[in-house]
Amino acid sequence: xxxxxxxxxxxxxxxxxxxxxxxxxxxxxxxxxxxxxxxxxxxxxxxxxxxxxxxxxxxxxxxxxxxxxxxxxxxxxxxxxxxxxxxxxxxxxxxxxxxxxxxxxxxxxxxxxxxxxxxxxxxxxxxxxxxxxxxxxxxxxxxxxxxxxxxxxxxxxxxxxxxxxxxxxxxxxxxxxxxxxxxxxxxxxxxxxxxxxxxxxxxxxxxxxxxxxxxxxxxxxxxxxxxxxxxxxxxxxxxxxxxxxxxxxxxxxxxxxxxxxxxxxxxxxxxxxxxxxxxxxxxxxxxxxxxxxxxxxxxxxxxxxxxx
Amino acid sequence: xxxxxxxxxxxxxxxxxxxxxxxxxxxxxxxxxxxxxxxxxxxxxxxxxxxxxxxxxxxxxxxxxxxxxxxxxxxxxxxxxxxxxxxxxxxxxxxxxxxxxxxxxxxxxxxxxxxxxxxxxxxxxxxxxxxxxxxxxxxxxxxxxxxxxxxxxxxxxxxxxxxxxxxxxxxxxxxxxxxxxxxxxxxxxxxxxxxxxxxxxxxxxxxxxxxxxxxxxxxxxxxxxxxxxxxxxxxxxxxxxxxxxxxxxxxxxxxxxxxxxxxxxxxxxxxxxxxxxxxxxxxxxxxxxxxxxxxxxxxxxxxxxxxx
Numbered sequence: 001x002x003x004x005x006x007x008x009x010x011x012x013x014x015x016x017x018x019x020x021x022x023x024x025x026x027x028x029x030x031x032x033x034x035x036x037x038x039x040x041x042x043x044x045x046x047x048x049x050x051x052x053x054x055x056x057x058x059x060x061x062x063x064x065x066x067x068x069x070x071x072x073x074x075x076x077x078x079x080x081x082x083x084x085x086x087x088x089x090x091x092x093x094x095x096x097x098x099x100x101x102x103x104x105x106x107x108x109x110x111x112x113x114x115x116x117x118x119x120x121x122x123x124x125x126x127x128x129x130x131x132x133x134x135x136x137x138x139x140x141x142x143x144x145x146x147x148x149x150x151x152x153x154x155x156x157x158x159x160x161x162x163x164x165x166x167x168x169x170x171x172x173x174x175x176x177x178x179x180x181x182x183x184x185x186x187x188x189x190x191x192x193x194x195x196x197x198x199x200x201x202x203x204x205x206x207x208x209x210x211x212x213x214x215x216x217x218x219x220x221x222x223x224x225x226x227x228x229x230x231x232x233x234x235x236x237x238x239x240x241x242x243x244x245x246x247x248x249x250x251x252x253x254x255x256x257x258x259x260x261x262x263x264x265x266x267x268x269x270x271x272x273x274x275x276x277x278x279x280x281x282x283x284x285x286x287x288x289x290x291x292x293x294x295x296x297x298x299x300x301x302x303x304x305x306x307x308x
Numbered sequence: 309x310x311x312x313x314x315x316x317x318x319x320x321x322x323x324x325x326x327x328x329x330x331x332x333x334x335x336x337x338x339x340x341x342x343x344x345x346x347x348x349x350x351x352x353x354x355x356x357x358x359x360x361x362x363x364x365x366x367x368x369x370x371x372x373x374x375x376x377x378x379x380x381x382x383x384x385x386x387x388x389x390x391x392x393x394x395x396x397x398x399x400x401x402x403x404x405x406x407x408x409x410x411x412x413x414x415x416x417x418x419x420x421x422x423x424x425x426x427x428x429x430x431x432x433x434x435x436x437x438x439x440x441x442x443x444x445x446x447x448x449x450x451x452x453x454x455x456x457x458x459x460x461x462x463x464x465x466x467x468x469x470x471x472x473x474x475x476x477x478x479x480x481x482x483x484x485x486x487x488x489x490x491x492x493x494x495x496x497x498x499x500x501x502x503x504x505x506x507x508x509x510x511x512x513x514x515x516x517x518x519x520x521x522x523x524x525x526x527x528x529x530x531x532x533x534x535x536x537x538x539x540x541x542x543x544x545x546x547x548x549x550x551x552x553x554x555x556x557x558x559x560x561x562x563x564x565x566x567x568x569x570x571x572x573x574x575x576x577x578x579x580x581x582x583x584x585x586x587x588x589x590x591x592x593x594x595x596x597x598x599x600x601x602x603x604x605x606x607x608x609x610x611x612x613x614x615x616x
Binding site for chain 2: 076125129145147183184185189191194195197198200201202203204205209213214215216217218222224225226227229230231233234236237238240241244247248250251253254257258261262265266268270273274277278279280281283284285286
């Protein structure tokens, strides 16, 4: 037991908040965990499974006297939640969020918050294709990155305290500028998700191939795509709408590149295809090499990054 | 021990042939396994690890007196191999292949073969991102589909015998018309692979994002893509060149669909995105449901398919 926060309020009770509740309890990191979800059904489920110490019927109750408030709602809902809780925040409280987009959250949440609280945006790079209050589990963040995008004037003590919680839940943390975060994630997560959704949609439309065939003969490639494409629709709608510029930029590059390869197939240019596939194979090797390094204390630090 | 073939010749000693060797030995399914690979280094490695009973320096030696010959080379090399082995095939021998494309293999291999052998094209839907003689393992085919695309005049006894071998190695088998196979695989495997290769290539080109960031912060989406994009470059070059029409057809549909979603992002049409993602999620559910059914004896049979 090493309590880091007296009272933690989880707003939104999905996969991430649920996993935080499990992880904080396992580590004895919070004295009390309150929770709120907009949907009464979600609140009922959370109560049934005892997800939090107290599930509140109003977001105001949930955040009152909380030392840490975690906004774990879809990115598009963050601004409204911030406006509603702002008058009820305890001086010195830390507010963080777990949204997959950071600049938009800063723009929509920041202006609502009083000067006497610490807003530290964050993003755990962890998840599964499941969602809802029952989807969480304590080890979700173990050895996964949790990126923080603090504003320039962030209080170092508040940042350190939040950071200690994340590390105690098993996460590796790093800090990044919000706009840069959004570009990195557009490449590594947002565009790949849209592409996976698209490919699964194409399969669904192809009437000459039966659904049974698509499903039964889904080899590695497509099976992985369907897993990605099963992620929460509301969360991902908001990601794309709120990281629009970076996502469209990456998708534009992607289609240029795809057209080049399509042309190589059409023209029978085997050398170009082979060269391309050889290059992409090397990138995978880099990921595996990086993965093998996880035990090393300096793993994952971009030169110059202030790893925590 | 239940020997199905006296002598099996594996031509090409990569992941698939190596896994067949392990699986056949584990089950005692062949009295002798011979092997040949074009590269002397591959033959040396195969000898070192004792992959086959006999690794031959000439493809002619490998196939002489074989009851079953398995062509496990890239699709683009199948025709040449067939031409070289044709004069040395024992009457009544069964020739199969493991290529990911079937009509092209039938067109290039078939004409070389003498009338006194049985040619039964096949395709195991199994693999990993690794390749080479050391990549194989006995359980690769366990509970995976092995599609056969026999020609209309195929000898039923030969088909049954090959089928028994595949089932004994753990595979589930099904039969399909070659052209239809190529379309189904274009949707479920070939187009997804090209898309994964492309996305990994885009990440590599994006200089504002460092390689370290792409690698370290590769969330689920991108990480799955890189695994797919690490597959053998020669094999995949040949797949695309030899299943050209179906692959280009699917890629055309894919880009139409992607442009529609890109436009929805640009226009801020959240409803369209949400609807689309909800539909793709249902497809994933179908795969999971199908997976839960694997124990049922009729799993995976398209109505009317002659499952074996």
